[in-house]
Structures are given as C-alpha cells and as structure tokens.
Amino acid sequence: MDPVLEVKNLTVRFTSGIALNRVSFTIEKQGIIAVIGPNGSGKTTLLKAILGLVPYQGEIRVFSLPVRQVLSQLGYVPQRFSFDASFPLTVEEFISLTCRSPERLPVGRVLETVGMTAFKGKLIGELSGGQLQRVLLAHALLHRPRILFLDEATSGIDIEGLSDFYSTIYRLNREHGVTILMVSHELSMVYKYADRILCLNRDLVSHGETRETLSREVLKKLYGEAVDFQAHSHAGSGADVHD
Amino acid sequence: MIEMLQLPFMQRALLTGLLLGLLLAALGIFVSLKRMSFYSDGMAHAALAGAAIGLLTRSDPLLAALVFGALLAVLIFFLERKSNLPIDSIIGIMFTSGMALGIVLISFRQGYQPELLSFLFGNILAIRGRDLALIAVVALPLLGFIYLQRRKLTLLALDREMAHMAGFNPDAYQLLLYVFLALALVLGLRVLGVVLVSAVLIIPVSTARLLCRSFKALARWTFLLSEVTVIGGLLLAYRFDLPASGVIVLLGTALFALAFAWNALRRRRQRSPAFPDEPKG
Numbered sequence: 057m058d059p060v061l062e063v064k065n066l067t068v069r070f071t072s073g074i075a076l077n078r079v080s081f082t083i084e085k086q087g088i089i090a091v092i093g094p095n096g097s098g099k100t101t102l103l104k105a106i107l108g109l110v111p112y113q114g115e116i117r118v119f120s121l122p123v124r125q126v127l128s129q130l131g132y133v134p135q136r137f138s139f140d141a142s143f144p145l146t147v148e149e150f151i152s153l154t155c156r157s158p159e160r161l162p163v164g165r166v167l168e169t170v171g172m173t174a175f176k177g178k179l180i181g182e183l184s185g186g187q188l189q190r191v192l193l194a195h196a197l198l199h200r201p202r203i204l205f206l207d208e209a210t211s212g213i214d215i216e217g218l219s220d221f222y223s224t225i226y227r228l229n230r231e232h233g234v235t236i237l238m239v240s241h242e243l244s245m246v247y248k249y250a251d252r253i254l255c256l257n258r259d260l261v262s263h264g265e266t267r268e269t270l271s272r273e274v275l276k277k278l279y280g281e282a283v284d285f286q287a288h289s290h291a292g293s294g295a296d297v298h299d
Numbered sequence: 300m301i302e303m304l305q306l307p308f309m310q311r312a313l314l315t316g317l318l319l320g321l322l323l324a325a326l327g328i329f330v331s332l333k334r335m336s337f338y339s340d341g342m343a344h345a346a347l348a349g350a351a352i353g354l355l356t357r358s359d360p361l362l363a364a365l366v367f368g369a370l371l372a373v374l375i376f377f378l379e380r381k382s383n384l385p386i387d388s389i390i391g392i393m394f395t396s397g398m399a400l401g402i403v404l405i406s407f408r409q410g411y412q413p414e415l416l417s418f419l420f421g422n423i424l425a426i427r428g429r430d431l432a433l434i435a436v437v438a439l440p441l442l443g444f445i446y447l448q449r450r451k452l453t454l455l456a457l458d459r460e461m462a463h464m465a466g467f468n469p470d471a472y473q474l475l476l477y478v479f480l481a482l483a484l485v486l487g488l489r490v491l492g493v494v495l496v497s498a499v500l501i502i503p504v505s506t507a508r509l510l511c512r513s514f515k516a517l518a519r520w521t522f523l524l525s526e527v528t529v530i531g532g533l534l535l536a537y538r539f540d541l542p543a544s545g546v547i548v549l550l551g552t553a554l555f556a557l558a559f560a561w562n563a564l565r566r567r568r569q570r571s572p573a574f575p576d577e578p579k580g
Contacts, residue, residue: 071383109460132464139457142508143332149514153454154465179512195461 058120059084060203060235061106066114068101075101078114079260086202086235087251088225090266092243094279097257099239100135103205106237107132118203128159131201133192133209135239141181148176151195159200166194170224185212189221197228204228206238210245218242222249246270303537311431312423312543316529318438319490319499322483324525325445327504328518329476333456338375338477339497341390343484345371345397347493350418351404360414361433361489368481371397376474421492421544423533434486441479452476453514490529491544502551503528509558524554 061083068076076098083089091099105112107130108123118126151163167173170190175183180191189209196204210221222245228234240246246253246266253269255261255278262274303309330339349367353360371393378389405415417425426434445452455462455472462469487496507520532547539546 107464109463127464127466130464132460134458134460137458140332140334143514144508144511144517145457145514146512150457153450153457177513196464 057085059117060086060119061237062115062117062120063102063106064115066102066105066112066116068098068105068110068112074258076105076112076256077258079256080114081254081260081263083235083237083252086229086233088229088236088238088249090246090250090253091237091239091256092241092246092253092278093256093261097278099256100207102254102256103132103207103237103239107205126202128199129202131196131199131204131234133189133196133204133206135207135209135211137188137192139180143181145180146177147172147180147183147191150180150191151198154195154198160198161200163194163198166197169197169228170194171220186214186217186221189213190224193221193224201234203235203237206236206240208239208241210240210242218245225249243270243275303534308424308426309537311426311428312533313530315423315426315431315434315490316533317526318434319483319487320526320529321522322438322442323487323499324503324522325442326476326480326483327500327525328521329452329456330480330500331504331508332453333476335480336497336501337387338390339480339484339500341394342368342371342481343488343493343496344394345401346481346485346488347401347418348397348404349485350415350488351401354412354414355404355407359429359433360418361430361485364418364485364488365433365437365482368485369478372477372481373474376477380470417492418488419492419494420542421488421490421495423490423543423547424537426489430489434489437482437486441482444475445479448472491547495544495548498548498551499525499529502548502555506551506555506558509555509562524551528554 059082063082064080066076066079067074079098079102091102093099101110104110106116106118106123108127116123118130123130147167148163151166154160164173164176167176170193172187172190172194175187175191180188183191189212193206193209204225206225210218213221225236225238226249229236238250247270250266252264253266254263255269255274257278261277262269304313330336346364346368349364349371350360352367353363356363375386375389375393378384379386382389405412408415416422451462451465451467451472454465455469455476459469459473462472484496484500487499490496491499503524504517504521506524507517511517511520528551529547532550533543535541535550536543536546
C-alpha cells in the first residue's frame with residue numbers, strides 16, 4: 057500500500073529566514089496526525105508547503121504522487137479566513153462556491169456532518185468564530201477528501217465546541233477513513249485524539265505514536281518550561297500550551 | 300420618447316450603455332468583494348496616457364487606450380508579485396505616472412482637443428459606430444468569460460488559498476481579473492470619462508449591498524441598478540439637456556442614498572430599545 061504522505065528534505069525559506077530546515081518524515085497509514093510546536097516553529101508553513109501554497113525545496117509526495125495530481129483529494133481548513141464580513145454571502149452559497157464535480161457531496165450533507173444545517177441561510181459574516189470554522193470544515197469536506205489538513209482550526213471555538221469539533225474530526229477518520237493532519241496547540245486534545253504526532257521546531261524534533269512521543273522531555277525541548285503537561289493514561293487529561 | 304429612440308446617435312448610446320452597464324456591474328461585484336476600488340480609480344486615470352498616445356500617433360485613441368490599459372494591468376500584476384510593496388502603493392505610483400504621462404503627451408498637440416475632452420469627461424452621445432463595434436467586440440467575450448468562470452472568480456476574490464485548493468491557478472485568474480478590469484474601465488472612458496467611470500463600477504454594487512442578504516440577490520440587484528443608472532441617466536440627460544456622464548453618476552448616487560435611508564430605517568425598526576424608559580426620580 058502506498059504511504060499516505062512522504063516528505064523528504066523539505067526546506068522553506070522566507071526573506072525573514074528559514075522556516076523549515078530539511079524536514080523528512082513519512083506517514084505510512086491513515087489516521088489522525090497532530091503537528092505540534094511553539095509559535096514560529098513552521099507548523100503552518102509545513103501544511104502550506106505540502107499543499108503547494110508556499111514555494112519550497114525538497115520532495116513531497118501524497119499517495120506516491122506529486123501533490124498537484126492529487127489536490128482534489130485534499131481538504132484544507134485555514135487558521136484564519138479574512139474576508140469582508142459585511143458582504144452578503146450565505147453559508148449555503150459559500151459552500152457551493154467550488155467547482156462542480158461528480159464527486160461533490162450535496163451541500164446539505166456536509167452541513168449535517170459538521171452540525172450546521174440550521175445555519176444554511178445565515179450570512180457568513182454573522183457567524184461566530186466557532187461556527188465559521190465548522191463552515192470552513194464543511195467546505196473542505198465537499199469533495200470527499202482523503203486527507204484533511206487543519207491549521208489550528210479550533211481557534212475561536214469555546215471549550216464546549218472544542219470537544220464537539222474534535223469528535224467530528226475523530227468520526228471523519230474512524231468512520232470515513234479520512235486522514236487528518238492537524239496543527240494544534242491543544243495538547244490535551246492531541247493526546248486524546250491523535251494517533252501520531254510530529255514535533256516541529258523548524259527541524260523535526262521528534263515523531264511517532266502519540267503516547268510514546270508526547271513525553272515531558274520532548275515538550276520541554278519544544279516549549280521550554282512554558283508547558284505544564286500531565287500525560288495521564290486516560291483520554292482527555294493533560295494540559296495545553298500556554299504562550 | 301419614440302422620436303428620441305429613432306435617432307441613430309441615441310440608439311448607439313443606448314446600446315453602449317446597455318453593454319457597459321452589464322460589464323461594469325459584473326466586474327463591480329468582484330471589485331467590491333476583493334476591495335479593489337482604488338485599482339479601478341487608478342486604472343481609469345492612468346489610461347488617459349493610452350488615449351493621448353492614440354491621439355498623438357493618429358491611431359484610434361480608444362484602441363490605443365485599451366492596449367495601454369491591458370499592458371499597465373500586467374505591469375501592476377508583476378510589480379505586486381515581485382516587490383514587497385503593498386498593492387495600493389503600486390497603484391498609486393502607476394495612477395499618477397500614467398496621468399502625468401498623459402498630460403505631457405497631450406501638451407505636444409496644439410489647440411482645442413474635443414476628442415481628449417470626451418475621454419476626460421465622457422460623451423456617450425458622441426459614440427460612433429466603430430466605437431460601439433469595438434466596445435461590443437471586447438465586452439461580449441468578457442461577459443461570456445465572467446459568466447462561465449463566475450464561481451472561480453468569486454472564490455478568488457474571497458480567498459486566494461481556497462482558490463488554489465479548488466484546483467485552479469489563482470495567479471492566472473488574478474491577472475485576468477486585472478486585465479478585464481482595465482479593459483472595461485477604458486471602454487467606459489468614452490461614456491463617463493476618466494474621473495467618473497469607476498463610479499458605475501462601485502455605486503450599483505454598493506447600493507445592492509445595502510439591500511441584499513444573499514449573493515444571488517446581490518448579483519441580480521447590481522445588474523438591475525447598473526442598467527437603471529446608465530440607461531436612466533442617459534434618458535434624463537437627453538430630456539433635460541444635461542451632460543450624460545454627470546447625470547448617470549448622480550442618478551447612481553441618488554439610488555444609493557435612497558437605499559442607505561431605507562436600510563437605516565429598517566435597522567431602526569428591527570432594533571429593540573437598549574435602555575427602556577428609566578424610572579424618574
């Protein structure tokens with residue numbers, strides 16, 4: 057079986073300096089993979105490079121193919137979505153704003169998946185941060201992606217919504233086989249839901265099974281003393297990164 | 300009215316208004332969503348240099364301005380990509396440089412310049428048959444393309460990364476949008492002039508934004524308001540013997556003011572009092 061994602065010697069340079077330095081890893085099988093690291097460690101850049109949104113050096117293959125050839129099988133929920141909030145665009149219209157294809161799911165179905173059916177006719181500028189993130193997730197799901205990239209997709213979501221959001225992600229992976237690659241600062245959620253983690257600080261610090269990799273030593277290496285993490289054996293425990 | 304419609308220059312003016320009303324409305328939606336009003340205004344001013352080149356070389360000034368506008372749009376696109384300068388700075392430089400070039404070039408021609416004045420202030424009633432033909436040849440394919448690619452153009456105007464994820468090249472569509480806008484604005488120069496043409500691009504969609512609660516409704520209202528503004532303004536100008544460009548823009552502004560007042564009243568009715576009558580004493 058082809059590996060889901062192969063990244064070899066990935067380097068990204070901006071005018072301000074190196075964002076990613078010779079990062080290599082392979083994700084062999086589908087699952088939920090979390091990318092963690094301090095601010096400015098290149099997490100967002102990693103996602104953007106994989107998706108072809110920033111220029112890079114190195115090699116990236118998805119299902120053993122160049123990303124361009126499989127772009128339609130990838131979904132992306134960005135960290136920020138800046139738009140003119142006063143522009144009259146309904147949730148349904150926004151989700152429909154993608155090219156028609158035979159694989160496309162009905163808008164109603166993706167809204168149901170993310171629990172936003174009741175908001176179909178609401179203007180996107182009138183949604184709360186959490187509701188908007190759900191709509192962005194619905195938009196990303198429209199083409200039945202095989203891999204979903206989430207870049208701090210839970211920013212702006214309250215504690216109650218956070219658990220719902222991760223449950224949706226978990227269901228997408230376990231019931232529909234969608235691989236999730238998510239950037240997150242919520243270590244408790246990462247510990248609870250992620251099968252594997254990539255620890256990034258411009259270089260790849262560590263990667264592997266979540267429970268084995270998410271140790272106090274690795275976290276101190278990433279965040280210094282700023283993290284207070286208690287990795288209990290039961291799911292849902294632990295603490296998050298305090299910036 | 301019937302007599303007026305039988306006049307050949309009026310027929311040409313109405314056809315021109317109909318075409319430009321549609322084209323400027325279609326592009327105005329993306330300009331509003333992508334916040335490109337300054338680009339539109341700047342491009343219209345800079346295109347004066349193209350018209351001046353046409354007049355100096357004794358070629359068709361409208362055609363020369365179209366070519367100049369398209370080249371300028373490509374230049375703005377590449378400067379935006381290759382420099383770290385914000386887009387409004389680049390447009391500001393191009394806007395003033397184009398206008399300055401136009402002024403210098405015009406100074407080489409002596410005497411009264413009626414054709415140049417029509418580019419500065421617009422004169423839809425002076426549209427000739429070949430102007431109308433050129434406008435139709437450029438505007439109809441642009442309208443067809445915009446209609447067929449409306450989803451991609453809207454997605455691009457909304458978010459560049461989403462456009463990329465939808466599987467098309469956002470850079471190519473961005474360049475096309477810049478060039479199309481330049482062409483549409485240059486076509487509008489003969490009707491409304493350098494100073495006023497961007498008003499027809501901006502005012503109808505801004506008015507529609509005050510009235511609508513969906514993108515579909517916004518598109519319909521923008522087209523309707525644009526046509527009412529251009530055709531209505533033209534008829535009013537003819538009836539009262541006033542300059543057409545000024546009347547067209549003023550009619551658009553009046554419709555905007557009405558929509559603004561209606562919107563304010565609607566909001567006031569919807570709003571419940573924040574502080575009910577306070578007890579006295």
